[in-house]
Amino acid sequence: MMIPIHVKYKSAETLVFPDAITLKILISGKDTNGNQAVFEDIVEPGVGPGRHIHHHQDEIFFFLEGKFVAEVGGEMFEFNPGDVAFIPKGTVHAFKNVGETRGRLRYIFSPALTIEDMFREFYSFLEKGELTFEKMAEISIKHGQEFVGPPL
Numbered sequence: 001m002m003i004p005i006h007v008k009y010k011s012a013e014t015l016v017f018p019d020a021i022t023l024k025i026l027i028s029g030k031d032t033n034g035n036q037a038v039f040e041d042i043v044e045p046g047v048g049p050g051r052h053i054h055h056h057q058d059e060i061f062f063f064l065e066g067k068f069v070a071e072v073g074g075e076m077f078e079f080n081p082g083d084v085a086f087i088p089k090g091t092v093h094a095f096k097n098v099g100e101t102r103g104r105l106r107y108i109f110s111p112a113l114t115i116e117d118m119f120r121e122f123y124s125f126l127e128k129g130e131l132t133f134e135k136m137a138e139i140s141i142k143h144g145q146e147f148v149g150p151p152l
Contacts, residue, residue: 005031012040015123020047023119029112037112039119043068043103048096050133051149052140054089057109061085061095066103070095071152096152118143 005027013025020043027038043066051071061070061084068079072093079085079095087093097103109115121139125131137147 002033015119017126020044025116028116032112034112037109037116038106040106043097045097045100048151049094050147050151051092051094053092053146053148056089056144057111057113058089059087060108062106064104064106066097066101067099068095068103069098069152092148094152114143118145
């Protein structure tokens with residue numbers, strides 16, 4: 001049986017990837033019986049992940065602050081605060097902060113699976129000074145994700 005969850009924003013687990021993205025784990029998949037996980041990214045200008053696929057999860061983006069572009073299924077879109085996007089599992093996508101200030105977006109993975117563990121593994125290798133694109137690709141595959149191209 002699931003119970004209601006209340007997470008204080010300031011107490012959310014936070015993973016800082018310097019000069020790139022500050023990732024907050026707002027709701028853990030462990031708290032939802034794996035149904036969903038909710039994250040927030042605070043994205044530096046000019047930053048975004050490489051093109052990638054979530055093979056077993058749908059994703060919803062909620063753009064909160066800043067100006068973003070995203071490629072979803074080969075099509076480019078512009079996003080401003082208040083905009084929302086749905087990315088079905090198996091769809092190639094990437095986003096980039098194209099504004100001049102930090103941007104902020106929240107996103108939900110459904111089901112959660114092990115996505116938060118993937119982010120934690122990235123961070124663990126970053127702390128050891130060993131996070132490379134190749135290492136990220138290797139970790140991603142373990143968690144049902146795949147990098148398929150460069151950032152936007």
